[in-house]
Amino acid sequence: MIKQSDIIADLHTHTIFSKHGYSTIQENIAAACKMNLKFLAITDHIYNDGTELAIKNEATRCKYLEKEINSNYEENQVYVIGGAEFNIAQELTKREKLMKLRWRPIGLHGFKLKISELTLNDLINEFEKSARMHNAFAHIERELHKIDNYSHGENLDDEIKNFFDTIIELAKLNNIFLEVNESSIRNNDDGNEVRINYWIRRALDNNCRIYLASDAHFSSRVGKFPLAIELLNEIDYPKELILNCDAEQIKEELKIVL
Numbered sequence: 001m002i003k004q005s006d007i008i009a010d011l012h013t014h015t016i017f018s019k020h021g022y023s024t025i026q027e028n029i030a031a032a033c034k035m036n037l038k039f040l041a042i043t044d045h046i047y048n049d050g051t052e053l054a055i056k057n058e059a060t061r062c063k064y065l066e067k068e069i070n071s072n073y074e075e076n077q078v079y080v081i082g083g084a085e086f087n088i089a090q091e092l093t094k095r096e097k098l099m100k101l102r103w104r105p106i107g108l109h110g111f112k113l114k115i116s117e118l119t120l121n122d123l124i125n126e127f128e129k130s131a132r133m134h135n136a137f138a139h140i141e142r143e144l145h146k147i148d149n150y151s152h153g154e155n156l157d158d159e160i161k162n163f164f165d166t167i168i169e170l171a172k173l174n175n176i177f178l179e180v181n182e183s184s185i186r187n188n189d190d191g192n193e194v195r196i197n198y199w200i201r202r203a204l205d206n207n208c209r210i211y212l213a214s215d216a217h218f219s220s221r222v223g224k225f226p227l228a229i230e231l232l233n234e235i236d237y238p239k240e241l242i243l244n245c246d247a248e249q250i251k252e253e254l255k256i257v258l
């Protein structure tokens with residue numbers, strides 16, 4: 001059984017830097033403190049126009065997160081992890097520079113991708129290409145309903161199941177964390193929940209390492225995971241496989257020296 005108080009990190013949050021986030025870094029930090037978190041990853045989006053200026057801004061932002069903000073670490077009591085949320089099939093200049101970020105979840109978004117023109121195999125190929133550069137796969141259940149008319153009701157089509165099985169295999173092979181995203185469960189309009197319910201059980205069968213993510217776009221959501229916790233407890237997901245529950249594991253995986 002895991003409880004909210006076992007969770008010491010939120011590893012996916014957004015700020016105003018993402019444009020569709022509505023809180024500042026300071027507001028997110030204050031919210032994380034209130035939730036007794038020890039680590040807070042700021043994972044604003046890197047948009048598809050990976051232009052020189054965008055990359056420069058991104059690198060500067062992360063430098064501030066890691067150096068300036070954490071220089072008040074004692075006062076804040078929460079260590080801020082400079083990260084970014086990447087998008088599959090994303091063309092970026094200076095990719096190497098961004099690959100130096102500690103925390104680099106990558107997921108599927110429709111920002112500039114025409115998801116309806118892709119197949120599940122295209123997605124698998126993209127995740128496979130990303131696997132060696134990223135340390136986490138974010139919300140793998142999202143946006144799949146846009147791909148074609150597979151059934152996303154209570155009985156998932158075999159093709160969708162095969163997609164998840166393959167992604168899980170990839171994660172396992174490359175030592176990548178899979179994300180349990182609180183927002184995906186809460187915003188279930190497109191059938192996210194049925195898909196999560198499937199893949200989380202397969203992840204458990206394979207002893208996959210996972211992490212919880214609020215994906216907060218507003219500070220009041222930071223560090224709160226009621227639905228994700230309920231889901232994990234339903235299937236008794238072992239605490240040792242949940243990154244957010246273990247400060248030592250977080251420090252080791254993200255190479256954080258305090």
Ligand SMILES: [Zn+2]
Nearest residue numbers: 085107138139
């Ligand atoms: Zn996302």
Ligand SMILES: [Zn+2]
Nearest residue numbers: 012014085215
């Ligand atoms: Zn996000």
